[in-house]
Amino acid sequence: xxxxxxxxxxxSLAALVLLATAVAPALAGLADPAxxxxxxxxxxxxVPPPGSAAQSARLHGLGAAPTVDIRRTGDPANRITLVLLxxxxxxxxxxxxxxxxxxxxxxxxxxxxxxSYQGFFNIRRVDLVSDTSGIAESDxxxxxxxxxxxxxxxxxxxxxxxxxxxxxxxxxxxxGGGPQYLIALANSTEYGGAGGTGVTTLAGGSLDAGRIIxxxxxxxxxxxxxxxxxxxGDTDYPNLSDRxxxxxxxxxxxxxRWLGAESPDGGGVVDAYRSVNGTYRPTSDSVMRTLxxxxxxxxxxxxxxxxxxxxxxxxxxxxxxGQLSGHPRLTVHPLELTGGRHLEVEWRVDGHTVSSPAPDHxxxxxxxxxxxxxxxxxxxxxxxxxxxxxxxxxFRARHMTRTATWVLTG
Numbered sequence: 001x002x003x004x005x006x007x008x009x010x011x012s013l014a015a016l017v018l019l020a021t022a023v024a025p026a027l028a029g030l031a032d033p034a035x036x037x038x039x040x041x042x043x044x045x046x047v048p049p050p051g052s053a054a055q056s057a058r059l060h061g062l063g064a065a066p067t068v069d070i071r072r073t074g075d076p077a078n079r080i081t082l083v084l085l086x087x088x089x090x091x092x093x094x095x096x097x098x099x100x101x102x103x104x105x106x107x108x109x110x111x112x113x114x115x116s117y118q119g120f121f122n123i124r125r126v127d128l129v130s131d132t133s134g135i136a137e138s139d140x141x142x143x144x145x146x147x148x149x150x151x152x153x154x155x156x157x158x159x160x161x162x163x164x165x166x167x168x169x170x171x172x173x174x175x176g177g178g179p180q181y182l183i184a185l186a187n188s189t190e191y192g193g194a195g196g197t198g199v200t201t202l203a204g205g206s207l208d209a210g211r212i213i214x215x216x217x218x219x220x221x222x223x224x225x226x227x228x229x230x231x232x233g234d235t236d237y238p239n240l241s242d243r244x245x246x247x248x249x250x251x252x253x254x255x256x257r258w259l260g261a262e263s264p265d266g267g268g269v270v271d272a273y274r275s276v277n278g279t280y281r282p283t284s285d286s287v288m289r290t291l292x293x294x295x296x297x298x299x300x301x302x303x304x305x306x307x308x309x310x311x312x313x314x315x316x317x318x319x320x321x322g323q324l325s326g327h328p329r330l331t332v333h334p335l336e337l338t339g340g341r342h343l344e345v346e347w348r349v350d351g352h353t354v355s356s357p358a359p360d361h362x363x364x365x366x367x368x369x370x371x372x373x374x375x376x377x378x379x380x381x382x383x384x385x386x387x388x389x390x391x392x393x394x395f396r397a398r399h400m401t402r403t404a405t406w407v408l409t410g
Contacts, residue, residue, distance in 0.1 A: 065148075065172050070102070071123035074335070076178035080310055081122040082108070083173045083180050086204065087149035087164065088135040088187035094127055100185055100204035101125050107210035108217050111287070112264075113300045113389060119336040120311050124180075126172055135186045148172065151186040151201065160192035162201040169199045179310040181220055183213070195219030211291040218288055218295060222303035227289035229276035238302040239288060241280040245272040255282050255298035257391040263296045270297055300389045305399070311335070313343050314383045314402040321404045327367040332404055334362065334383045346382045371410030380405045 073079060082105055086097035109118045128148050136152035148168060155163035164184040173182050185204035193202040195216030202213050218224040225237030235242040241254045248256040258270040263283045272280040287293040295303065315333040334343040345361040347354050349369065356364050369377055385400040 065129070066127045067174070068125045068127065069122065070125050071105070071121075073119045073122055074315060076122055076176055076180075078312055078315055078335075079122045079178060080120060080307065081124050081176050081178060081180040083124050083126060083176065083182050084185060085126040085128050085149065085169060085172055085182065086130075086185045086187065087128070087147045087151040088130050088133060089128070090131070090133045091129050093133060093187065094129065097127070097185065097187070097204070098125065100209070103210060104183060104185060104202060104204065104213050107213050110210075111214045111294065113295070113304050114217075114221075116337050116339050116341050116387075117304065117307055118338050120307055124176065128172055130187075133187060135188055137188060137190055149184055151184060153188075153190065153192060155194065160190075162186060162188075162192045162194050162203060164199050164201055166198045181217075183217075208291060215287055215291055218299060218303065221306055222295075222299055223306060224288050224295075224299050224302060227275065227281040227286060231275070231277060231279075233277040233279050235279050239282055239286075239296070239299045241272065242278070243272075244274075244280060248272065258282065258297050258301075261297055264294060297389065301391065304387065304390055305392070305395055308385070308395075308399040312402055313385050313400055314404070317381065317404040319406075321406055323407045323409070325409045327365070327369075327371070327408070329363055329365055330379060330381065330404075330406055331363040332381045332383055341387065344384045344386050346384070348380045348382070350378055366408050369408070371408060373410050375410040377408050377410075378405065379408060 084101040084104060086101065089097040105123045108114050109121070114121075130147045132147055135147055136154075149172070150165040150168065151162060153159055153162055155161040164186075169182055169184050173180070181200065182198075183200045183202065185202055187205065188203040189205040189207075190203045191206050191208055191212075193212045193216050194200065196219045200213075200216050200220045202209055202216065206212065219226075222239075223237060225231065225234065225240040227239065234240070238254070241248060243251075243253070245259055248254050249259055255270060259272075261270045262268075263270050263286075268284050270282045273282070273284050274280055281289065281296075282298045283296040285293055286296040286299060288295070288299060313335055315335060317333065318331045319328055332345060334345060337343065342360070345356070347356050347361070347364050354364070356362070358364075364379065364381065366377075366379060371377055380403050382401060382403045384402075385396065390396055390400065
C-alpha cells in the first residue's frame with residue numbers, strides 16, 4: 001500500500017468540537033446523490049486489539065473481495081486512486097454500502113481544489129461482506145465485533161474517534177498499481193471519523209458524513225492540521241504556525257506568500273489568526289475549523305502540492321520523445337482539469353516559441369518546418385500547471401512542469 005501521508009498521524013477530533021449550528025447547509029442534501037449532479041461528476045490511527053489481524057485472516061480469508069472501478073480517468077500509475085471499503089455491511093446491505101461509498105467520493109470531489117483536480121483521481125470500491133451488521137458503537141466501548149476491518153469508536157479513548165485495522169484494510173485494498181488513499185466506511189449512523197496517515201475513516205450513515213469526509217481528507221491528502229481552538233497546539237502542518245504574520249514574512253516561512261490575499265473560504269484576508277490553543281491559522285475560518293466551509297488558500301496549495309508529488313501533469317507523448325526522422329505529428333497528453341482550468345502547453349523549435357494549430361495546443365506538425373535532408377531541429381513541448389492556487393514557483397518548476405523533447409532529422 002502507498003500511504004496517503006508519509007508524515008506523522010493527524011487525528012481529527014472534529015466530531016467533538018464542531019457544533020451543528022456552525023455547519024453550512026451546502027451539502028445537507030448529500031443523502032440524495034442527485035443533489036450533486038450539477039457538479040458534472042460521473043455516475044486516526046488504527047490500534048487493533050492484540051490478534052485482531054490474525055482473527056480477520058481466519059474469518060475472512062486472505063483479503064480477497066470483489067472490486068469495482070467506479071470512476072477511471074487514466075492509468076493508475078499516474079493517478080491517485082481513492083479506494084473505498086466498508087465494514088459492518090452484510091450481504092443484504094451491500095446496496096447501502098455502495099450508495100454511501102458513492103456519496104463519499106462525490107463529497108470529496110465537490111470541494112476545491114479536489115473539484116478542479118478530479119481528473120487526477122481514480123475511484124475504486126471494494127465490496128467487502130461482513131458476517132455482522134454494524135460495528136462497535138460508542139455505547140459498546142471495549143467490544144469488537146468480528147468484522148473484516150475491526151472498525152470501532154473509542155479509539156485512543158475518544159468516543160468520536162473511529163479506527164480500523166490498518167493491516168486488514170491494506171490487505172483488502174490491494175496495491176492497485178499506483179498511489180492510493182484508503183477510505184474505510186463504517187456501517188454506523190454515529191458522528192465521527194478520522195484522517196491522516198494510513199486509513200481515513202468515516203461513519204457512512206452519519207447525516208454529516210459528506211462534511212466530515214471533506215475535513216478528514218484534508219488531513220490525509222494535504223497533511224493539514226486542525227484549526228479549531230481545542231486542537232493540540234502542534235504546528236508541524238502547512239496551515240498552522242507558532243509565529244505571527246510579521247515573523248513569517250520576515251523569515252519566508254509557512255504561508256508568507258499568501259499574507260494579505262483574499263481567501264475564497266469566506267475567512268477574510270490571509271493573515272495569522274490566533275487560536276485559543278496558542279497556534280496561528282491562515283484565516284478566521286475554514287473547513288479545517290468548521291464543517292461545511294472551504295479550504296483556505298494555503299491549504300489549497302498544500303493539497304495541490306501533495307497531489308503533484310504523486311502525479312505527473314503529463315501522461316505521455318506520441319511518438320516517444322527522442323530522435324526521429326521524417327515529419328510525424330507530435331502530440332502530448334496533459335492531464336485534464338475541470339471547470340474551465342487547463343494545463344498550459346508551450347511548443348518551442350530550437351528554443352523559439354511556436355504556435356500550435358490545435359485548439360488545446362496538444363499537437364504540432366513538424367512538416368511546417370520544411371527540414372531539408374540532413375537538417376536537424378529540436379522540438380520541445382512543455383506542459384505546465386499555471387494555477388494561481390500555487391505561489392511556490394520552485395515547486396511549480398520541479399513538480400508541476402514536464403517537457404517532452406524530440407530531435408528531428410529531415
